[in-house]
Structure formats: structure tokens, C-alpha cells
Amino acid sequence: MRGILASELLKIRGKMVWFLVVLGPVGVILLQAVNFGLRYDYLTDQYADDLWGGLIGNVVTLALPTLLIGIAILASMAAGIEHQTNAWKQLLALPVSRSAVFAGKALLHVLLLFVSCTLMLIGTLALGFVLGFDAGAIPYGRLAELVYYPFLAALPLMVLQVWLSITMANQAVPLTVGIIGMIVGMFGSRFDDWVPYKWPHLINAAGEPLYSVACGIGLGVVLLLIGMLQFAGKDVK
Amino acid sequence: MMRMFRSEWMKLRRTVIWALAVISPLLAGVTGFLSAGDYENGQEGVWQIALGIMGLLHAMLFLPLLTGVFAALLCRFEHTGGGWKQLLALPVSRSSVYAVKFIYIMLLLAITQLLFLAALLATGLLLGFAEPIPWRMLLVSALGGWLACLPLAALQLAVSVAWSSFAAPLAVNVIFTIPNILIINSAQYGPYYPWAQPLLAMVPRDEMGFGAFNLSPETLLGVILVSFVVFLLGGWGYFIRKAV
Numbered sequence: 001m002r003g004i005l006a007s008e009l010l011k012i013r014g015k016m017v018w019f020l021v022v023l024g025p026v027g028v029i030l031l032q033a034v035n036f037g038l039r040y041d042y043l044t045d046q047y048a049d050d051l052w053g054g055l056i057g058n059v060v061t062l063a064l065p066t067l068l069i070g071i072a073i074l075a076s077m078a079a080g081i082e083h084q085t086n087a088w089k090q091l092l093a094l095p096v097s098r099s100a101v102f103a104g105k106a107l108l109h110v111l112l113l114f115v116s117c118t119l120m121l122i123g124t125l126a127l128g129f130v131l132g133f134d135a136g137a138i139p140y141g142r143l144a145e146l147v148y149y150p151f152l153a154a155l156p157l158m159v160l161q162v163w164l165s166i167t168m169a170n171q172a173v174p175l176t177v178g179i180i181g182m183i184v185g186m187f188g189s190r191f192d193d194w195v196p197y198k199w200p201h202l203i204n205a206a207g208e209p210l211y212s213v214a215c216g217i218g219l220g221v222v223l224l225l226i227g228m229l230q231f232a233g234k235d236v237k
Numbered sequence: 238m239m240r241m242f243r244s245e246w247m248k249l250r251r252t253v254i255w256a257l258a259v260i261s262p263l264l265a266g267v268t269g270f271l272s273a274g275d276y277e278n279g280q281e282g283v284w285q286i287a288l289g290i291m292g293l294l295h296a297m298l299f300l301p302l303l304t305g306v307f308a309a310l311l312c313r314f315e316h317t318g319g320g321w322k323q324l325l326a327l328p329v330s331r332s333s334v335y336a337v338k339f340i341y342i343m344l345l346l347a348i349t350q351l352l353f354l355a356a357l358l359a360t361g362l363l364l365g366f367a368e369p370i371p372w373r374m375l376l377v378s379a380l381g382g383w384l385a386c387l388p389l390a391a392l393q394l395a396v397s398v399a400w401s402s403f404a405a406p407l408a409v410n411v412i413f414t415i416p417n418i419l420i421i422n423s424a425q426y427g428p429y430y431p432w433a434q435p436l437l438a439m440v441p442r443d444e445m446g447f448g449a450f451n452l453s454p455e456t457l458l459g460v461i462l463v464s465f466v467v468f469l470l471g472g473w474g475y476f477i478r479k480a481v
Contacts, residue, residue, distance in 0.1 A: 020408055031416055038423075062418060065298075069411050076404040084317070084401060171403035172310050176257055179302045180264070183294065 004096060004104035005111075008078070012108070017077050021116045024070045028062045029123035036131055044131075051133045053142070059124050060146050064200055067113070067154060068185045072161045072178020074112055078105055079165035088236035099228035106162045106224055113151060113158065121147045145209065153199035153212045155220025157181060163227040167234070241329060241337045248314045249341070257306060258349045261299040265291040266356030273364055283366050285441045288357060288378055295353055296382050296436040297417055300346075304386050305410030307345045308393035309403050311338050316401040321481035331477045335394070339469070342390045343383070350379040374441060381438030385457075388431045388464035395472025398479070428456055431464040 012018070035058065036043055047054025082088045092098055121143060129135065161181075164174035181197060188198040193205055199216050202209035269291040276283045315321045325331060354375060361370065389410075396406040413432045420427050427433050437457055 015402075016405060016408075023412065027412060027415070031419055035419055062415065065418065066415055069415070073404050073408050073411065076407075077402065080402055080404055170253060170313070172253055172257065172306055172313070175404065175407055176253075176260065176306055179299065179306070180260060183264070183298055186298075187294075 001100060001104070001107075004100055005107055008104050008108040011081050012078060015077060015081065017074060017112065020070070020073065020077070021112050022119060024066050024116050025063075025120035025123050028059060028066055028120065029127050031062060032058055033127055033130070036127070040131070051131075052128060052137060052139050055128055055131070055133065056124060056139075056143055056146050059120070059127075060150075063120055063147075064150060065182050065186050067117070067150060067200065068157065068182040069178055070116065071109075071113065071154065071158050072175055072181065075109055075158070075161035075165040076171045076175055076178075078108060078112075079162070080171055082166075083169050083171070092236060098232040098234075102162075102166065102228045102231040103224065105166060106159055106227070109158055109162050110155070113154075117147050117151045149202050149209055149213050150200040153202065153216035155216045156196045156199075156223050159220055159223040159227060163223070163230075166231065238333060238337070241333060242340075245311075245337055245341055249311075252310070254307065254310050254345065257303065257310075258345055259352060261295050261303060261349060262352035262356040264299070265295040265353060266360055268294050269357065269360040270363060276364075276366070281368070283368055284357075284361060284371050285374065287360055287366075288375065289440050291353070291357055291360070292378065292382075292439040292441075293436070296439040297421065298414055300349070300382060300386065300435045300439075301389055301414045301417070301432050302407075302410055303349065304342065304346060304389045305393045305397075305407050307342045308338075308390060308397040309406050311341055311394075312397040313403060316403075325481055332473065335398075335473055335476050338398075339390065339394055342394060343387070346383055346386050346390065350383045353382075354379045378439045378441065382435045385434035385438040385461055388434075388461060388468050391465055391468035391472055395468065395475060398472065398476050429460055431460065434461050 032055070036055070043054065043058075044051060082091060091101060124143060124147075125138070128138070161174055161178055164177055165171065168174055185197045185200065188195070189201045189203050191198040196216070196219060198204075199212040202212045204211050269287050272287075272290050275290065276286045315324055324334065357375065358370065393406060393410055396409050400406055416430070417433050417436065420430050420433050421436060428437065434457060438461075
């Protein structure tokens with residue numbers, strides 16, 4: 001598995017993938033920097049009791065749609081390498097199991113988004129310092145929750161996009177599914193609890209964010225296993 | 238030129254591209270229908286409210302992003318398997334190849350806008366809106382949204398021609414479209430941001446007017462025109478010199 005992941009990492013070099021992994025969080029933080037910079041007095045007045053909470057809330061409203069569409073774009077870029085060069089046959093002719101190839105793509109994807117989410121956390125801290133918020137009052141726990149919980153709750157969506165991008169040669173379909181997912185996901189808090197697009201919002205009837213996270217991890221693993229089985233029996237061009 | 242239209246048509250027939258044109262209007266229609274509680278039937282301006290709800294969903298993110306998908310799809314057939322060399326080796330000018338592809342993007346967007354209009358009308362008729370249909374407002378909205386896509390289509394065609402990856406041009410599109418979520422709230426900067434124009438053009442300004450919405454149509458048209466000319470000339474100038 002380590003060999004497969006290493007080869008996946010090698011393949012995405014020079015393909016703008018890392019650039020996007022960095023640009024996502026940097027873009028969100030820069031937009032919030034402009035937002036807070038232009039309306040500093042208004043916003044700091046509005047969040048006077050809880051400056052960090054206000055900042056985190058603002059970051060999350062932009063971070064969620066960015067995460068959802070980022071999932072689709074990165075999955076399509078990683079799978080697109082084989083589609084564009086018609087390399088699926090070649091890749092699968094190597095002495096590696098097909099399910100391991102699928103798991104490798106999925107693992108790479110999760111890793112990329114983990115890096116992206118971590119950068120979001122660092123960026124939020126940095127922006128808070130720049131804005132002169134009290135460094136002693138940083139709610140580390142809440143910050144980590146609001147970055148990593150949605151990431152974990154979105155695991156099923158990651159596996160779905162990886163699976164779609166790998167199975168379909170025409171990347172318009174997985175990307176459009178991703179766009180729909182982003183728009184549906186933005187209004188996701190209104191759905192019933194069972195809809196996976198609601199989970200990254202961490203809202204549920206029980207009022208316990210960890211339930212959403214647990215559902216995400218559970219369904220993510222199930223979808224990964226189904227995807228591995230399906231890919232093992234699939235014809236490739 | 239007519240023949241080039243037909244050859245492009247052959248490439249597009251029976252592809253997913255047609256299904257893509259339906260999705261956003263369908264989604265907007267369902268949302269509009271489910272928001273029945275938001276419009277009291279006897280109330281004045283009920284069509285305007287429906288247009289506001291559905292237009293926000295359709296034009297804030299979907300319409301600009303869809304423009305990018307259409308552009309990338311139109312170039313996909315050439316990017317796979319060395320199609321650019323084959324196409325440009327034929328006795329056709331590069332400018333007309335570029336023009337035909339651009340016109341097709343706008344054609345697909347026109348179909349999307351008509352379907353959106355149909356979805357809006359269906360919502361109103363199904364819910365039995367008491368007011369007469371305000372044709373003028375609805376047509377201006379659909380047409381305005383379509384015109385506002387001109388600069389976006391020009392830029393997306395340029396990057397789609399440049400990169401063989403399908404996701405890369407779309408990433409450019411997303412990078413510029415996501416700031417919409419913030420920018421439409423700003424009366425100062427929103428009107429000058431090309432990616433916010435489809436929304437500003439589609440949502441009726443007197444009812445739902447907030448932030449960037451209260452601006453004269455002349456200013457909006459100016460922003461659309463200037464950015465369109467810049468993106469189109471840039472993309473076209475690049476394509477006619479490009480080594481394929």
C-alpha cells in the first residue's frame with residue numbers, strides 16, 4: 001500500500017494538484033481577511049463577546065462550499081491522469097491488486113484534503129493574530145472541531161467523487177455531480193438527518209456533532225469497500 | 238461556417254451535455270415549488286419573490302460554473318486523442334473554429350435559461366399564482382442572465398482550449414465564482430465583479446435588492462461588455478497562435 005501511495009504522489013507532481021490544495025484554504029483566508037479588513041469595526045463590534053468564534057464562523061461559511069467542490073475537482077484531477085493518457089490498462093497490468101489501486105486513489109484524495117484542512121486551521125489562526133485578536137483566548141478545541149469534523153463527515157462524499165471520477169471517462173459527469181453537491185450542500189442544514197450532504201454541517205436532531213462525524217466515517221468505509229469490490233470486477237479501456 | 242456548426246453538432250449529439258442543461262432549472266424548480274410557504278397567494282409581487290428564490294439558487298453559483306463545464310466539454314473531443322491537430326489540419330480558419338465553439342457555449346446557455354424560465358412558469362402555474370404573469374420582468378431576467386455569461390464563457394473557452402485536463406479550467410472557474418458568496422453583499426465591489434453579474438442580472442432589484450443589487454443597468458452592462466471584450470480578444474489571440 002505504501003508503494004501505491006508513493007506512486008500516486010509521484011503522478012500528481014507538476015499537475016497543479018498541490019497548488020489547488022494550498023489555494024483552497026489560502027483563498028478562503030484571504031477573502032475573510034478582505035472581509036474583516038473592510039468591515040473591521042462593524043464585525044469586531046458584532047462579535048465583541050467572542051471575536052475568535054465570529055472569525056471561525058465566517059471562515060466556515062466559505063470553507064464548507066470550498067471543501068465540497070474541492071473534493072470533486074481533486075478527485076477528477078487525480079483520476080484524470082489515467083483517463084487522459086489511457087493508462088488504466090497499463091496501471092492494472094502491473095502486479096498490484098485492483099482494489100489496492102482504488103484504495104490508493106481514495107487514500108491519496110483523503111490525504112490531500114487533510115493537508116488542505118490543516119492549512120485552513122493554520123490560516124485561521126494566522127488571520128486572527130493579524131487582526132489583533134487576543135492570543136490567550138484562542139478556542140483551540142472549537143477550531144480543530146470546526147475544521148476536522150466536517151472533513152470526517154464528508155468522507156462518503158470523497159469516496160463517491162473518487163469512484164465517479166475513476167469509473168467515468170467523461171469527467172463532466174463527476175464534476176457536475178460535485179457542483180450539484182456543493183450547491184445542495186450549502187443549503188444542507190435544512191435536510192433530514194439521513195442525507196449525507198447535511199453531515200458536514202454537523203447539525204442533527206440529537207445536537208451532537210460527533211453523530212454526524214460517526215455517520216461520515218461509517219458510510220465512508222462502507223462506500224470504500226463497495227468501490228474496491230466494484231472496481232475489482234470492472235473492465236477498463 | 239454552417240458546415241462547422243454541423244460538425245460541432247455531430248460531436249455533441251448524444252452526449253451528457255444535454256442532461257447538464259436540465260439540471261439547474263430542475264433543481265431551481267423543485268426549490269421554488271417547495272418554497273410555497275414563502276409566497277402568500279394573494280400577495281403582490283408573488284412572481285418576483287419566486288424569481289428571487291429560484292434565481293438566487295440558479296445564478297449565484299450554478300450558472301457561472303455550468304458555463305465552465307460547457308466550455309470544457311466542447312473542447313474535450315479535441316483534447317482526447319490529438320483532435321486539435323486533426324481539426325486544424327482541415328481547411329478551416331482557427332478563428333472560425335474558436336467562434337463556433339463560443340457560439341455553441343452561448344447556445345447551450347440559452348437553452349438552460351429557457352428551461353429556467355419554463356421551470357419558473359411551471360412553479361407559478363402549479364401553485365396557482367393569482368397575479369398575471371409579468372412577462373417583461375421574466376424575459377429581462379433570463380436574457381440578462383444569459384448576457385452576463387458572455388465574459389465568463391469567453392474566459393472559460395480560453396482556459397479550456399489551453400489545458401487538456403478537464404478539471405483545471407473548472408478549477409479556475411470555481412476560484413473566481415466562490416467569492417460570489419461574499420461579494421454580492423457588497424454594494425461597493427459587487428457590481429464590478431464579472432462572476433457576480435449573472436446573479437445581479439437575474440434577481441429582480443426592487444424586491445430582493447440588497448448589497449450590490451441597487452445599481453443602474455447601464456453600469457452592469459458596461460462591466461459585462463468590457464470584461465467580455467477583454468476575455469474574448471485574449472482567448473482568441475492566444476488560440477490563433479497556439480501550437481497544437
